[in-house]
Amino acid sequence: MAKHIVCLTFDFDAMSGFIARGMTSPTPVSRGEFGADVATPRLLALLKKYRIATSWYIPGHTLETYPARCREVFAAGHEIGHHGWTHVPPALLTRDKEEEGLTRANEQIKKLTGSYARGYRSPSWDLSPHSIELLLKHGFEYDSSMMGDDYTPYRVRQGDVIELEKPAVFGKTTRLIEMPISWTLDDYPHFEFIRTKDWILPGLMNYNLVLENWINDFLYMKKILKWGVITYTFHPFVIGRAGRMLMLEKLIKKLKAEGAVFMTLEQAVAEYDKRAPFKK
Secondary structure (H helix, E strand, O other): OOEEEEEEEEEOOOOHHHHHOOOOOHHHHHHHHHHHHHHHHHHHHHHHHOOOOOEEEEOHHHHHHOHHHHHHHHHOOOEEEEOOOOOOOHHHOOHHHHHHHHHHHHHHHHHHHOOOOOEEOOHHHOOOOOHHHHHHHOOOOEEOOOOOOOOOOEEEEEOOEOOOOOOOEOOEEEEEEEOOOOHHHEHHHHHOOEEOOOOEEOOOOOHHHHHHHHHHHHHHHHHHOOEEEEEEEEOHHHHOOHHHHHHHHHHHHHHHHOOOEEOOHHHHHHHHHHHOOOOO
């Protein structure tokens, strides 16, 4: 029987992403505050309306800054995943600093939910050479930071050797399941406008054109696969503004009409694991 799974995911960065980029003046901080104080309640109400459970990846900084709001997310039945301590990409951290943040944030997640996170998503989707080793060491079941497929989960390799002047040498497959993502299915690059002295992210795309792209990505999965998973990535301070909320509701209604089965990433991982058990 055909089954086409949709995972709606939210990176609840609040102000942590701006802080990680050195943007600590009042205006960028207020953008993060909007995500926590205004957008998140809107999103929780919309998801409750359509009875959809989703996955929220929350940095430790947000967990400690907005504990009450994070409790609301968890109480509403949504999965709480790991998103680092700060929003600094692991590729920019030492191994010790990466593990320190992994452990520190996981303790906050356990304090909130009663258990450590099963899923991890790296800030800015940039893993370090140590990330897979650390995720396995700390008992994670899945990662959602890579782009090696679009609709089919897969097992993560460990120990790749990648050099400019030599052919790639691929490492061994691990039990860690990858739930692939894509920048094309992320609201941030489409909609956010950021200007610094060194670079500009233009954003501000037409809502309806992006909506058409996102719907077509689901329709193509239906066309070519009997079973697949598509993962959309949102940020409360991005998707929670005005017309984007209307766009998100239109997306949900259209996907439901097309027969989408909404799941958390944790639920989709469990289904994939049954379909394709790990062979040592």
